[in-house]
Amino acid sequence: MECLIPGTAGQASPLIGEQAFFEALADPIRRRILVLLLESDERCVCDLHETLDASQPKVSRHLAVLREVGLVLARRDGVWMRYRIHPQLPAWALRVLFHMKDGMAYAPASSACGPRAA
Numbered sequence: 299m300e301c302l303i304p305g306t307a308g309q310a311s312p313l314i315g316e317q318a319f320f321e322a323l324a325d326p327i328r329r330r331i332l333v334l335l336l337e338s339d340e341r342c343v344c345d346l347h348e349t350l351d352a353s354q355p356k357v358s359r360h361l362a363v364l365r366e367v368g369l370v371l372a373r374r375d376g377v378w379m380r381y382r383i384h385p386q387l388p389a390w391a392l393r394v395l396f397h398m399k400d401g402m403a404y405a406p407a408s409s410a411c412g413p414r415a416a
Contacts, residue, residue, distance in 0.1 A: 314368045314391055322367045323398065327352060328360045333399045335370060335383050342378040 322328055330350055334341055341349075347357040361381055364370045369391070370381045383395070 314388060318367045319369070319391060319394075322363055322369060323394075325360065325363075327356070328364055329398060329402065331357070331360055331364065331381075332369065332383070332395055333402050335381060336395060336399050338382075340380040340382045342375075342380050344378065346381070 323332075327350060331346060334346060334349060343354060343358055343361065346361070347354045350357060358379075361370065361372070365372055365381075368384055369387065371384050372379055372381050374380075387395075
């Protein structure tokens, strides 16, 4: 059983302010999270915290910042929380994220918490 987190279903293109966007990118863990999400359709919190070698609460706090800014969407899938890049990001924001990804080393996609939803 899956359910979208309140406030994320059917959202229109997020109005991301440039200041908030770049402030979200200021943290290296958030940048790494975004790169991992760009490489996968979705990732669960357990996978992210294992890949990043950071505690689950720390990763969850960073994901909350990214969600509040409008960069990522979250959904519950059974016991797992899965995150993905917001599919309706403005083109300028996506360009910045992909250029950022191109300039960073990243870990290959893996899943430590069960099957991924299609």
